[in-house]
Amino acid sequence: QVQLQESGPGLVKPSQTLSLTCTVSGGSISSGSYYWSWIRQPAGKGLEWIGRIYTSGSTNYNPSLKSRVTISVDTSKNQFSLKLSSVTAADTAVYYCASLSRVVIGDYYYYYMDVWGKGTTVTVSS
Amino acid sequence: DIQMTQSPSSLSASVGDRVTITCRASQSISSYLNWYQQKPGKAPKLLIYAASSLQSGVPSRFSGSGSGTDFTLTISSLQPEDFATYYCQQSYSTPDSFGQGTKLEIK
Numbered sequence: 001q002v003q004l005q006e007s008g009p010g011l012v013k014p015s016q017t018l019s020l021t022c023t024v025s026g027g028s029i030s031s032g033s034y035y036w037s038w039i040r041q042p043a044g045k046g047l048e049w050i051g052r053i054y055t056s057g058s059t060n061y062n063p064s065l066k067s068r069v070t071i072s073v074d075t076s077k078n079q080f081s082l083k084l085s086s087v088t089a090a091d092t093a094v095y096y097c098a099s100l101s102r103v104v105i106g107d108y109y110y111y112y113m114d115v116w117g118k119g120t121t122v123t124v125s126s
Numbered sequence: 127d128i129q130m131t132q133s134p135s136s137l138s139a140s141v142g143d144r145v146t147i148t149c150r151a152s153q154s155i156s157s158y159l160n161w162y163q164q165k166p167g168k169a170p171k172l173l174i175y176a177a178s179s180l181q182s183g184v185p186s187r188f189s190g191s192g193s194g195t196d197f198t199l200t201i202s203s204l205q206p207e208d209f210a211t212y213y214c215q216q217s218y219s220t221p222d223s224f225g226q227g228t229k230l231e232i233k
Contacts, residue, residue: 037222047162047170047213049222062221063127096169105157105176111217112160112175119169 002027002034004097004117012091012124018084022097022117029078030055035100036080037113038071040093048093052100053080087124094119128152128216132225138233143204147228149197149214158218161190161199164227165210173212174199204230 008020022036029036037052051061053071061069065084073080084091098113129152139145149159157177162170172181174190177197187202201208209232214225 046226047215047224049215049224060220064221098169103176103179105179108156110158110176110179112172112181113162113170113215114172114175114181116169116171 002099002115004099004115006095006097006117006120008120008122010121010123012087012122013126014088014124015086018082018087018091018122018124020082020095020097020120020122021079022081024078024080024099029073029080030075035102035111036071036073037098037100038082039096039098039113040091041096041119042090042093050082050084050095089124092122092124094121127221128155128219128223130214130216130223130225132212132214132228134228135226136229136231138231139204140233141204141206145201145204145230147199147212147214147230149192149199149225151195151197151216151218154194155216155218157193158216159190159192159197160215160217161188162213162215163208163210164213170213206232 003025005023012018035052038050051071053059068085070083096119097117099115101114131150133148159177161174164170173184178190189200211227211229213227
């Protein structure tokens with residue numbers, strides 16, 4: 001069973017770049033059935049989808065963050081990463097990485113996030 | 127972007143109760159709807175995918191239904207471990223979006 005673990009600084013200064021890594025264990029990040037996603041959750045609030053990457057390198061980002069987000073993959077390290085630039089206090093949140101799996105039902109593909117990391121708290125403060 | 131709206135936002139119920147949570151999409155999403163359970167301090171856990179398919183290992187008291195814009199998550203007989211926050215999520219089009227959550231509390 002694939003397991004995910006987020007890592008990175010817990011404190012980032014305003015205007016700087018938040019950088020997080022998600023390490024995949026128990027399976028290869030290059031497996032063709034997976035996308036790799038980032039989601040965040042401010043304290044006491046709901047979930048916000050940040051974006052995802054396929055192992056080919058193709059990406060999808062939330063338009064609300066697109067100008068500041070970069071998601072990349074390093075297959076040699078079995079990791080994928082998130083960079084969020086020009087952070088403000090509004091970017092303070094628990095950040096989760098997750099795997100996006102796919103199933104075929106009838107003639108259609110359905111996607112769902114079935115494996116999640118435990119999450120890492122990032123605080124933006126000077 | 128597709129907006130997801132859950133109701134109610136919070137719900138009090140007792141062990142053994144049957145509970146239904148509703149999720150409505152701002153446009154048709156066919157059956158591209160997933161349900162997650164989140165307990166305090168923990169990551170979300172997938173319960174239901176494709177509107178009605180039960181994720182492996184999830185108890186059969188959880189069920190999902192609906193298509194188009196209206197969906198429901200039903201817990202047939204609440205157990206103590208079911209008190210948590212539940213989120214719906216659409217995977218029909220990017221950006222993926224979540225409902226605001228339904229907090230299920232003990233009465």
